[in-house]
Each structure stands twice: as structure tokens, then as C-alpha cells.
Amino acid sequence: MRGLPDLWTHRNEGKDTWSAFDIIGHLIVADRTDWMPRVRTILEHGESRPFEPFDRFAQAKESEGKSLEQLLDEFSRLRSESLAALQALNLQSADLARRGKHPALGSVTLRELLATWTVHDLTHLHQISRVMAYQYREAVGPWSAFSGVLKCSGHSAP
Amino acid sequence: MRGLPDLWTHRNEGKDTWSAFDIIGHLIVADRTDWMPRVRTILEHGESRPFEPFDRFAQAKESEGKSLEQLLDEFSRLRSESLAALQALNLQSADLARRGKHPALGSVTLRELLATWTVHDLTHLHQISRVMAYQYREAVGPWSAFSGVLKCSGHSAP
Numbered sequence: 001m002r003g004l005p006d007l008w009t010h011r012n013e014g015k016d017t018w019s020a021f022d023i024i025g026h027l028i029v030a031d032r033t034d035w036m037p038r039v040r041t042i043l044e045h046g047e048s049r050p051f052e053p054f055d056r057f058a059q060a061k062e063s064e065g066k067s068l069e070q071l072l073d074e075f076s077r078l079r080s081e082s083l084a085a086l087q088a089l090n091l092q093s094a095d096l097a098r099r100g101k102h103p104a105l106g107s108v109t110l111r112e113l114l115a116t117w118t119v120h121d122l123t124h125l126h127q128i129s130r131v132m133a134y135q136y137r138e139a140v141g142p143w144s145a146f147s148g149v150l151k152c153s154g155h156s157a158p
Numbered sequence: 159m160r161g162l163p164d165l166w167t168h169r170n171e172g173k174d175t176w177s178a179f180d181i182i183g184h185l186i187v188a189d190r191t192d193w194m195p196r197v198r199t200i201l202e203h204g205e206s207r208p209f210e211p212f213d214r215f216a217q218a219k220e221s222e223g224k225s226l227e228q229l230l231d232e233f234s235r236l237r238s239e240s241l242a243a244l245q246a247l248n249l250q251s252a253d254l255a256r257r258g259k260h261p262a263l264g265s266v267t268l269r270e271l272l273a274t275w276t277v278h279d280l281t282h283l284h285q286i287s288r289v290m291a292y293q294y295r296e297a298v299g300p301w302s303a304f305s306g307v308l309k310c311s312g313h314s315a316p
Contacts, residue, residue: 102300102301105300105301105303105304106300108299108300108301109299111297112297112298112299112300112301113301115294115297115298115299115301116298116299116301116304116305118294119291119294119298119301119305119307119308120305122287122288122290122291122307123287123291123305123306123307123308125283125287126284126287126288126291126306126307126310127306127307129280129281129283129284129287130280130284132280133277133280133281133284136273136276136277139269139270139273140270140273140274140277141266141267141270141273141274142260142263142264142266142270143260143263143266143270143271143273143274143277145263146263146274147274147277147278147281148281148284148285148312149277149280149281149284149285150277150281152284152310154306
């Protein structure tokens with residue numbers, strides 16, 4: 001995404017939807033407040049302390065006044081820190097079976113949390129490719145009939 | 159995708175669907191036989207010669223006996239060549255308005271062809287993120303309810 005014109009990175013799919021820029025802000029917030037903090041909550045408190053609910057709209061504050069390049073740098077730094085911290089825990093199979101409490105979903109395992117971290121990345125890569133393609137929905141002319149990504153209307157969390 | 163386990167790169171979504179590996183093979187075939195060759199067909203023949211139909215199943219032959227790393231190297235090389243050739247044409251606005259003939263869609267402009275090249279990349283990035291997430295559809299446990307990419311059932315060309 002570095003160096004792309006704003007057309008690709010700062011436009012969304014209409015009212016109350018996210019641009020690629022917004023999505024990077026969301027990934028930053030998720031790495032800072034969600035993934036590794038929840039790993040630690042499971043290891044330290046098990047199911048006795050529910051996870052902090054995740055604020056899915058905190059990225060506006062996160063990204064205010066920043067450029068896309070600044071957000072990408074910040075995400076890259078945070079993700080490296082998260083992965084180093086995860087590796088340092090040296091989790092074993094028994095650890096991965098430990099349970100925590102999701103505020104809406106109930107009992108979950110550490111293994112499920114880590115799988116979800118990965119799928120969350122893929123959800124937003126899937127979304128970024130759709131949001132970017134949307135900006136060219138008219139530019140492709142009759143090829144829109146053959147452009148699969150233009151037929152995706154999104155699959156938001158409830 | 160480099161260095162990822164086969165779980166992520168060589169599994170598909172079931173019968174008659176593509177793995178990430180298959181998709182890279184498809185992108186190679188498209189760059190070799192479709193995009194720049196069609197640009198040249200428009201510039202040299204206009205609407206008098208329809209484009210060669212694109213073989214959407216040629217990647218099996220393309221990727222036979224190759225590793226993912228070999229395909230990624232090949233795609234990277236081909237794409238660099240395609241972009242250098244495009245730049246060398248030094249296309250002007252009047253060129254972009256020139257028309258060619260798609261075998262199924264009829265009259266199209268060079269501008270639409272180039273926009274479609276981009277959206278085709280995004281369609282397959284969208285597909286790769288979905289195919290990879292599919293491999294973790296059970297691993298995420300109850301989080302599947304919140305995982306948007308797992309709700310995408312694909313949007314294939316007709």
C-alpha cells in the first residue's frame with residue numbers, strides 16, 4: 001500500500017464503511033489492545049476474568065492527523081513486538097488448551113484465540129482488496145461481469 | 159506467501175476450487191497470454207481482431223512439477239517485464255480511448271483493459287485471503303461468527 005495514490009487508500013465503499021487507511025488503523029488498535037493482551041488474560045486469569053471488549057471504532061482516534069505511511073510504520077513495529085512477545089512465552093500444547101472468557105462468545109481456548117488472530121488479518125486483507133477494487137468498479141467497463149471481487153458485498157461481523 | 163507451510167498454500171476450498179498455489183499459476187498465465195498481448199492487439203488491430211480467449215485452466219500445466227517459490231519467482235519476473243513493456247509504450251490519453259474486441263464482452267477500451275488488469279489482481283488477492291482463511295475455519299472455534307472472510311462463499315466469473 002505504500003506510495004499508492006489516495007484514490008486507492010483513502011476512499012471507502014460509502015457511508016459507514018472503511019477505507020484501506022481506516023483498516024490499518026483498526027489493525028493497529030487490535031494489536032495494541034486485543035491479541036496479546038487477551039493471551040495474557042488467559043494465562044494469568046483463565047476464565048475468571050472476561051476479556052476487555054474490543055472497540056471496533058477506536059481507529060478514528062488512532063489515525064487522526066497521521067499519514068498512511070505513519071500508520072504502516074506503526075503497525076509494522078507493533079506487530080513485530082507482538083510476535084516477539086508471543087514467541088518469548090514459549091507456549092506448549094497444554095498452554096494452548098487453556099481457556100479464557102470472551103465477553104460475547106463465552107469460553108474459548110488460547111489455541112482458538114491465536115487462530116482467530118490469523119483469520120482476522122485475512123478478513124481485513126480480503127476487505128482491503130474489495131475496498132480498493134470498488135474504486136475501479138466503473139473503470140473496468142463491461143469487465144465488471146467477470147470481476148469476482150466487485151460482486152462481494154462484504155461480510156461484516158454482526 | 160513465501161515460506162508458508164503447505165497447509166496455507168496448497169489446500170483449496172473443495173472440489174474444483176483453487177489453492178493459493180493454483181492462483182499464482184493463473185496469474186502467471188494471465189500475464190503471459192492475456193494482459194500485454196491484448197494491449198498490443200488493440201494498438202495493432204483495433205476492433206478488427208478479437209482477443210484470443212483466455213484459458214482459465216491453463217495453470218495446471220504451468221505449475222506442474224514446480225514449487226511455490228519457483229512460481230512466485232516466475233510471476234515476479236513476468237510482472238516486471240509486463241510493466242516495463244507497458245511503460246515503454248508511453249500511452250497517451252488518446253491511446254487509452256482506443257477500442258478492441260473482447261470475444262464475449264464485445265467492444266472495450268484500452269483504458270478498461272488496464273483497469274481490469276488491476277481489478278483482476280485484487281480479485282485474486284481477495285480469493286487468496288479467503289482460501290487461506292478457509293483452512294482455519296474450524297480452528298477459530300466460536301470466533302467463526304465474527305470472522306467476515308469465512309462468510310464469503312466466492313464470486314466466480316460466470
